[in-house]
Amino acid sequence: MRRTIGKKLLAMMLVGAGGVGGAAAAVTPASADVGTSFEVWDGQNYTGSYGRFTAGSNWPTLGQWDNRISSLKTTVKICAYTEPNYQGGQYTFWAGGAWSYIGAPLGDNNISSIKRC
Numbered sequence: 302m303r304r305t306i307g308k309k310l311l312a313m314m315l316v317g318a319g320g321v322g323g324a325a326a327a328v329t330p331a332s333a334d335v336g337t338s339f340e341v342w343d344g345q346n347y348t349g350s351y352g353r354f355t356a357g358s359n360w361p362t363l364g365q366w367d368n369r370i371s372s373l374k375t376t377v378k379i380c381a382y383t384e385p386n387y388q389g390g391q392y393t394f395w396a397g398g399a400w401s402y403i404g405a406p407l408g409d410n411n412i413s414s415i416k417r418c
C-alpha cells in the first residue's frame with residue numbers, strides 16, 4: 302500500500318515538472334532540472350524581442366539570436382560563448398539566475414553559441 306502511494310506521488314511530481322518545459326522531461330526524467338529552460342531578450346532589462354529555448358541541450362549556432370542577446374534568465378546552468386561552436390570568450394550562467402545586462406567577458410549583442418554545462 303505504501304509503495305503504491307509512493308509511485309503515485311512520484312508520477313504527479315514528474316507530470317508537474319514536465320509541464321513547465323515540455324519535451325526535456327522525456328530526455329532526463331530523473332534530473333533535478335526537468336522541464337527547465339532559458340529565456341533571452343534583445344534589449345537590456347528583459348525588453349525587446351523575446352525568445353525561449355526549451356528543447357535540446359546544445360546550440361552551436363543561435364540563428365536569429367546570433368550576436369543579439371542583451372539580457373537573459375535561466376533555470377538551468379548554461380555556458381555561453383562569443384563565437385559559434387563554443388569558441389571565443391565563455392561565461393557560465395548559473396541555474397536560477399537573471400542578467401539584465403550581458404557584460405564582460407561576453408559583451409552585449411555578442412553571444413553566438415550556448416550549451417548546457
Ligand SMILES: [Ca+2]
Pocket residue numbers: 368382383384385410411412413
Ligand atoms: Ca558573437
